[in-house]
Amino acid sequence: MAIYHFEAKMISRGTGRSVVAAAAYASCSKIYNDYDGMMHDYTRKHGCVYSEIFLPSNAPPEWQDRTELWNAVEAAEKAKDSRLARELIVALPVEIGLDEWKAILKDFISKQCVNKGMCADVSIHDTDGHNPHAHILLTMRPIDDKGKWQAKTQKEYLCKRGDEERGFTAAEFKTAQADGWEKQYQYKVDKKKLYMTPTEAEQQGYERVSKNPKSTRYGRQNPICAEWNSEEQVLRWRKAWEGVTNKALEQNSIDARVDCRSFKECGIDEQPTIHEGVSAHIIEQRGGVSERCEMNRQIKADNALLLEIKKQIKKLSAIVVDKVKKTVLDFANTLENLRNRYIFNRYEITQNENISTELKQYNTTIDVTVQRYNGIVQQLDNKITELKKMKAEQKHLNPIHIFRHKELTEHIDKTEKEIKKLQNLKSAFLDKMSCKSEKDIPQY
Known part of the structure; x- marks a missing residue:
């Protein structure tokens, strides 16, 4: 049965993400990130059955190379919290095949993204035939006629004319200046610093203390x-994806249809389930209880x-x-039973959520402790190896090398003290985790 799923999210450095890594993951490829010097290799990942880049007419042709495109995006963004790209994840109808999936994606991207000036990187994932979906990566900056990235924002100067204050960009100010608008700078007034125009300051004889205008x-x-980032744009994308999907289903004589509206908008009283994701299913397959799966079971x-x-x-x-009175009583009892069951279920899920929160906190604490313990063990192994090498060298050293022999003796003494200290730390961490030996350490 065809389902509707349309997810839009940002890829931002502020959340620790990289668009090069996202592109490599979506295309199951290997891409080097010039920005941070990391190689992102997802060639062992399976399931990508189609991948293609779509460019507007004014984009440089070399951006058809995925590495060139997304490294150009990374290079254009300088801030540590820059928004690098937008990712759309859409569900593909299982009733049609790969060729039809390509057709509806090309139709959607050309009309809704590329025609607006965005570069699009599309990949279709289909591992088992049950969850076909597409990852669409979109650039965030417009491109000018010369194939260069445009600025996301422009400096806006607060200019003044009389008692009126208004904002102008640098280009707008050139025209506004002829109409009597002036930029405002900081001037020293007694012990304060106040913004005013050069004309006002000159009349009062104030001294300017800053070259930066307000x-x-x-x-x-x-x-x-602003248009690309608007909520209205996301709603247009959702509606457009519904349209191309239903058109493809109709052309293939399939009765199923998808709807981008919510249950509330459709007049359905049922509560919608939430997206579980692959991580939740892995937890369930390993015998655990996923919060998202548990929530869906409750829903x-x-x-x-x-x-x-x-x-x-x-x-x-x-x-x-003549049987209304008796039936009403039975119905009331049924409703009461249902109500009790509902209250019990809600209480149970609340308890599960509290337990899950406590387990998360415990897992975080013990995981940090285990990591620090592993670091100490690694240091201890390195020091023991180093000590063995120095003792072996001292044993086979010719007695004539007095100074080297002395130097090795000093290093051996120092290393033995460090080993003793690390062994004490190791024992302290074992006690902290309530473990008698390394075999008792929990594995995650």
Whole structure:
């Protein structure tokens, strides 16, 4: 059955992500990141059945190379919290095949992304035929006619004319200056620093203390970027994806259809389930309990209760008048039982959430302790190896090399003290984890 899933999210350095890594993951390829010098290798990952880059007409042709494109994006962003790209993840209908998936993706990307000036990197993932989906990476900066990145924001100067204050970009100020607008600078007034125009300061005889004019804090956003980042744009994308998907299903004579609207907008009383993701399924397969899977089980149980209540109400409407009183009583008891079950289920899920939070905190603490313990063990092994090498060298050293023999003796004494210290630290960490030996250390 065709399902609708459309997810839009940012790839930002502020969250520790890299667009080069995201592109390598989506395309199951190997890409070197010039920005941080890291090689991102996902060639052993399987499931990418199609990958292609789409460029607007004014983009440099060398950006057809995935490495060139995303390293150019990384190079254009200087801030440590820069937003590098936007990622769209869309579900593909299982009722059609790879050729149809390519067609609807090309239709969607050319009309909704490339025609607006974005570069798009598309990859289709289909590992087992049950969850086909596509990763779409989109650039965040417009491109000018010369194939160069445009700025996301422009400096906006707060200029003054009389008592009126207004913001102008550098290009706008050239025209506004002829109409009497002036930039404002800091001047020393007694012991204070105040912003005023050069004309006002000259009349009062104040001395300027800063060469930087007054400006807005964040500048003015590029109008193209503002449109791409708007909530309305995401809603247009969601509607457009619904359209191309349903068109493909109709062309292939398939009755199934998808809907981008929420349950509430569709008039459905049921509570929608949440996206579980591959990590949640791995936890469940290993015998654990995923919060997301547990939440979906609870939602399904709640929806089943709602359906049962509706059935009882419908059943009541068909009962004859002389049995209404008895049926109402039975129905009330049924509702009470359902209510009790619902309260118990909600209490149980709340308890599970509290336990899950405590387990997370415990896992974080013990994981840090284990990591520090492993670091100490590694240092201890290195020191023991170093000591053995020095003792072996001293043993075979010719007695004539007096100074080398003395130097080795000093190093051996120092290393033995360090080994003793590391052994004490190792024992202290074992005691901290309540372990008698390394075999008792928990594995994660």
